[in-house]
Amino acid sequence: MSATTPVPAPTAAYRITPARVLRSEWHKLWTVRSTWITLVTSAAFLLGVGILMGATYTSDGGDSDVDTVVLSLYGSQLGGVCLAVLGILVTAGEYATGMIRASMTAVPRRLPVLGAKAAVFTAVVFAVSFVTALITFLTAQIFFSGTDQAASLTDDGVLAAIAGNATGVTLLGVIALGLGAALRSVPGAVGAFIGGVMVLPEILGMLPYEAVETAVRYFPTQAAGALGSADPMPGAATPGAALFALFLWAAATLAVPALLLKRRDV
Amino acid sequence: MIRAEELTKRYGDRTVVQDLSFTVRPGTVTGFLGPNGAGKSTTLRMLLGLDAPTRGHSTVAGRAYATHPAPLTQVGALLEARSLHPGRSAFHHLMALAHTHGIPRARVEHVLGLTGLTDVAGRRVKGFSLGMGQRLGIAAALLGDPATVVLDEPVNGLDPDGVLWIRTLLKSLAAEGRTVLVSSHLMSEMALTADHLIVIGKGRLLADTTVSALVREAGGASVRVVTPEADRLRALLPTSPHPDAQITAEGPDTLRVTGLDAAAIGHTAAAHGVPLHELTPQTASLEQAFMDLTHDSLEYQGAAA
Ligand SMILES: Nc1ncnc2c1ncn2[C@@H]1O[C@H](COP(=O)(O)OP(=O)(O)OP(=O)(O)O)[C@@H](O)[C@H]1O
Ligand SMILES: [Mg+2]
Numbered sequence: 001m002s003a004t005t006p007v008p009a010p011t012a013a014y015r016i017t018p019a020r021v022l023r024s025e026w027h028k029l030w031t032v033r034s035t036w037i038t039l040v041t042s043a044a045f046l047l048g049v050g051i052l053m054g055a056t057y058t059s060d061g062g063d064s065d066v067d068t069v070v071l072s073l074y075g076s077q078l079g080g081v082c083l084a085v086l087g088i089l090v091t092a093g094e095y096a097t098g099m100i101r102a103s104m105t106a107v108p109r110r111l112p113v114l115g116a117k118a119a120v121f122t123a124v125v126f127a128v129s130f131v132t133a134l135i136t137f138l139t140a141q142i143f144f145s146g147t148d149q150a151a152s153l154t155d156d157g158v159l160a161a162i163a164g165n166a167t168g169v170t171l172l173g174v175i176a177l178g179l180g181a182a183l184r185s186v187p188g189a190v191g192a193f194i195g196g197v198m199v200l201p202e203i204l205g206m207l208p209y210e211a212v213e214t215a216v217r218y219f220p221t222q223a224a225g226a227l228g229s230a231d232p233m234p235g236a237a238t239p240g241a242a243l244f245a246l247f248l249w250a251a252a253t254l255a256v257p258a259l260l261l262k263r264r265d266v
Numbered sequence: 267m268i269r270a271e272e273l274t275k276r277y278g279d280r281t282v283v284q285d286l287s288f289t290v291r292p293g294t295v296t297g298f299l300g301p302n303g304a305g306k307s308t309t310l311r312m313l314l315g316l317d318a319p320t321r322g323h324s325t326v327a328g329r330a331y332a333t334h335p336a337p338l339t340q341v342g343a344l345l346e347a348r349s350l351h352p353g354r355s356a357f358h359h360l361m362a363l364a365h366t367h368g369i370p371r372a373r374v375e376h377v378l379g380l381t382g383l384t385d386v387a388g389r390r391v392k393g394f395s396l397g398m399g400q401r402l403g404i405a406a407a408l409l410g411d412p413a414t415v416v417l418d419e420p421v422n423g424l425d426p427d428g429v430l431w432i433r434t435l436l437k438s439l440a441a442e443g444r445t446v447l448v449s450s451h452l453m454s455e456m457a458l459t460a461d462h463l464i465v466i467g468k469g470r471l472l473a474d475t476t477v478s479a480l481v482r483e484a485g486g487a488s489v490r491v492v493t494p495e496a497d498r499l500r501a502l503l504p505t506s507p508h509p510d511a512q513i514t515a516e517g518p519d520t521l522r523v524t525g526l527d528a529a530a531i532g533h534t535a536a537a538h539g540v541p542l543h544e545l546t547p548q549t550a551s552l553e554q555a556f557m558d559l560t561h562d563s564l565e566y567q568g569a570a571a
Binding site: 013014015016017020021023024027028031032033034093094097098099100101102103104105106107108109263265266 | 311314315316317318331332334335336337338339343345347348349350351352353354355358359361362363365366367368369406410411
């Protein structure tokens, strides 16, 4: 037995490139079950709740003023939590298993690993969320036809809201991914996401200060909500401002672990 | 070639590695030896850029590990702690690492074969035995066909077959001209595998030597002689041409001789007709040498020690 039996490729061709790190992260994502479980569960929530909303809807049920897209995609709140968990598993999960040591030994400059994780996650989660949201909207419309929630994809703002919904859950997931990378603990990051991203703004919103109320509009969950609405919601940020705010939140949550990554021991 | 220069690592106010300098050369197996908690794993993590040294630095082939464009071709490492996702199969684990460097699937299959994992490559690592996990770690280390191989306690948990396999593998890697650094806290294992030894205790360098030199320093070789004419033989032995020769009486008819080999003693005895009942060369136990060397730097000393 010898390690020098002819190797298939000349070693000189082996080299790290950004595209290869992306490829590696893509491979990692699809070769663990948790990815499939969280993606399928999130899609099932979205579609299931959408069908439930459609099947139980009556025009005089008191929901007439709810935005059609918001109503159809109501399940994206639960589905979004699954996607956030996936984001956390992608980063903090590697610290839990120890895989991070192999990843960082292979790519010791470290930052490309985090960047590739965020890029692959964003692309996959957006694609899955957008397609599922489209299917869910169309399915819910089968039930909505003939009610005051009847709408079509070509109606003003509908397609943009469906894309906005997918963008919203994707960027919330990126925030979760960033929290996972910064905290390096799956339970810690799940707690921080639920407490800091989902619950905290709700509590702040109850405070009787107008400035706080205005500020809360630009918090991640609220901004994501505004993005997924076909008609502008009263008391919400405009879609453009919401997208910008959400993007900043995601960028900031990624910047923290990116800065720490270079300094901390693995 | 690995070079460490004044590597120092502090965790909080505990200095775990202190001013550690050494060079590991290609072509031989270098043992990295020290009792539990000596700082071996910490030092190896610093070499691989996983832990940043508090002071000092280290290079692989002349530059810091992290600055190599293809680090996996420079150093292949088996770390002490598990470094994989238990839910991923052995093949996909290696393939994910291979992708970062553009290493082809054929090479992944090659190292799987080399480590005897071909048949279980599709199985999730979760179900692997300790030995199979260790083999997978070694497969990962060999993935980039690296010039340097660093293995942290590779024989831990292996059965005798596995230990023998590692020993043979390490020697063949060194024979191919690679740099091989392998840590252990077992002197006996290192004596069989390594040519060169770097011994540390409490984070400090205790010895940078060869196995044979260590034996010599630690009391060296001696010869036990049993003869009914001990006093006469003692007077006859040619100590004057060997100033460092020493003879001590261990009993009424037993002598321990250092600085003279068994042949010289036997010839002298024969020439003068001294009957010998026993003439036994004895090497100081390596384990004893190691314990003498590290005794003062034991991190966790048993109550009876
Ligand atoms: N991340 C850390 N934080 C704090 N202390 C640490 C850390 N890593 C290691 N240590 C301490 O540093 C010392 C050296 O540990 P290290 O694992 O390097 O020893 P070792 O020589 O590999 O021991 P062993 O033979 O048991 O593997 C130990 O006392 C350990 O408790
Ligand atoms: Mg160790």
